[in-house]
Amino acid sequence: MTENRQLCIGLSLSATWMKGDGWRRPDSGVEKMGSIDYYIDLAKIAEKAKLDFLFRADYLYVSPQMLGDSANFGSPDPTMIFAAIARETERIGLVTTISTTFNPPYVVARQLQSLHWLSNGRAGWNIVTSIEGAENFGDFPMPSPEVRYAKAMEFTDVVRKLWESFPNEAIIMDRESGMFSERDKVSSIDHSGEFFSVKGPLTMPAHKSGSIPFFQAGASDTGRNFASTVADAIFAAMPDLESGVELRTDLRKRAKEQGRNPDAIKVLPGLYFFLADTREEANELHKTAHAHLSMERRHASLQSVLGLDLSSFALDHRVTADMLPDPNQPVRSRTHAELLRRYITNNQPTAEEVLARPEVVGSAHWVSVGTVDDVVSDIMERFEAGAIDGFIALPGGSEKSMELFFEKLMPKLVERGLFRSQYTGVTLREHLGIT
Numbered sequence: 001m002t003e004n005r006q007l008c009i010g011l012s013l014s015a016t017w018m019k020g021d022g023w024r025r026p027d028s029g030v031e032k033m034g035s036i037d038y039y040i041d042l043a044k045i046a047e048k049a050k051l052d053f054l055f056r057a058d059y060l061y062v063s064p065q066m067l068g069d070s071a072n073f074g075s076p077d078p079t080m081i082f083a084a085i086a087r088e089t090e091r092i093g094l095v096t097t098i099s100t101t102f103n104p105p106y107v108v109a110r111q112l113q114s115l116h117w118l119s120n121g122r123a124g125w126n127i128v129t130s131i132e133g134a135e136n137f138g139d140f141p142m143p144s145p146e147v148r149y150a151k152a153m154e155f156t157d158v159v160r161k162l163w164e165s166f167p168n169e170a171i172i173m174d175r176e177s178g179m180f181s182e183r184d185k186v187s188s189i190d191h192s193g194e195f196f197s198v199k200g201p202l203t204m205p206a207h208k209s210g211s212i213p214f215f216q217a218g219a220s221d222t223g224r225n226f227a228s229t230v231a232d233a234i235f236a237a238m239p240d241l242e243s244g245v246e247l248r249t250d251l252r253k254r255a256k257e258q259g260r261n262p263d264a265i266k267v268l269p270g271l272y273f274f275l276a277d278t279r280e281e282a283n284e285l286h287k288t289a290h291a292h293l294s295m296e297r298r299h300a301s302l303q304s305v306l307g308l309d310l311s312s313f314a315l316d317h318r319v320t321a322d323m324l325p326d327p328n329q330p331v332r333s334r335t336h337a338e339l340l341r342r343y344i345t346n347n348q349p350t351a352e353e354v355l356a357r358p359e360v361v362g363s364a365h366w367v368s369v370g371t372v373d374d375v376v377s378d379i380m381e382r383f384e385a386g387a388i389d390g391f392i393a394l395p396g397g398s399e400k401s402m403e404l405f406f407e408k409l410m411p412k413l414v415e416r417g418l419f420r421s422q423y424t425g426v427t428l429r430e431h432l433g434i435t
């Protein structure tokens with residue numbers, strides 16, 4: 001199964017290792033968080049380990065959970081952060097997150113193409129339709145997921161057309177004839193659709209390295225259709241192996257139905273790991289990261305994810321499918337709600353187990369806790385089972401946990417032939433094997 005297949009690996013540049021009470025540790029380095037130098041240093045470490053790309057999620061609203069006891073510098077614009085990192089790195093890909101729900105496509109096409117130029121072909125776009133934030137963009141409530149995805153589809157189409165409207169070949173730069181650019185090769189797109197009217201062309205030529213890879217996040221039925229049509233990679237919430245196998249198998253099938261090569265879409269879950277020299281220390285790190293989550297907060301989170309209230313049940317009470325709320329009731333994220341519904345239906349867990357699930361205490365990401373060998377086995381298991389094509393590293397617990405990832409875990413993956421020891425290309429397209 002793993003023959004010839006290599007892992008695709010990215011690093012999330014959000015300070016996940018400071019989550020919960022992690023930032024309060026004396027060695028957390030939290031003071032450095034508000035400076036770009038910190039992110040540049042991390043980018044350089046990731047590039048030294050030959051990671052495929054850096055990644056940063058982004059939200060256009062301030063959630064109350066971001067304030068108070070959690071270490072958070074909010075959401076500085078990730079595309080600007082990557083512009084600074086572009087000048088300090090040479091090979092690593094830079095995957096920025098931009099919402100199709102709140103931005104105009106002309107501005108986004110230009111921002112992304114600019115990052116592509118600044119980084120010499122290393123930009124990537126994580127396309128999100130967003131869950132919250134409508135109040136910052138007018139008086140309208142959040143559009144339904146269907147409307148958001150329909151808009152995202154048209155949005156990406158417009159962005160693509162804008163990139164093609166000013167092809168790189170239009171630049172001639174012929175001193176002798178005095179011809180700088182070939183006018184005929186630059187054309188308007190005259191787009192008129194349900195959501196956008198854009199004449200074009202874009203203000204700048206496309207970078208010579210080729211089109212910018214698309215990442216996507218959101219895995220409801222509509223989200224999967226969207227991903228299988230446009231995405232080169234999906235940032236997946238994958239709390240367990242079964243959900244991973246189901247998602248990857250399904251996305252590959254859908255990609256094939258769209259006439260695409262199933263290998264053209266990489267499934268990359270967030271891997272929230274807690275690494276230490278011993279299992280005891282790693283478990284302690286994991287515990288600390290969740291210590292601030294009282295039962296009250298867990299119940300509130302479960303309510304918000306699934307609309308399920310377990311506060312009147314004993315912790316050892318079994319939660320069964322018939323206790324689940326109506327599946328058609330609106331939820332914040334169908335992806336997260338669906339993951340939890342499936343887990344409850346298949347396992348009939350106790351209330352305590354439900355309240356400890358990654359969908360409830362975090363963002364539903366795959367959590368791996370232990371020594372370097374433990375986490376490597378976990379990665380191997382999911383890779384061999386066909387649940388993943390790689391992962392986006394979300395280092396948890398402490399800076400030491402991240403150091404172990406780069407100094408010990410990554411070399412092990414290289415030793416086992418699961419990851420390359422040198423870059424073989426210079427652009428993100430090349431790292432992702434996009435031809």
Ligand SMILES: Cc1cc2nc3c(=O)[nH]c(=O)nc-3n(C[C@H](O)[C@H](O)[C@H](O)COP(=O)(O)O)c2cc1C
Nearest residue numbers: 057058128129130145217218219220223237334335
């Ligand atoms: C793993 C994951 C990461 C996401 N990251 C972001 C993000 O950084 N910013 C954002 O605005 N929305 C983010 N979203 C929300 C999605 O873009 C989408 O709006 C939401 O999941 C609803 O889609 P669904 O109906 O397919 O679940 C994320 C969703 C998932 C599952």
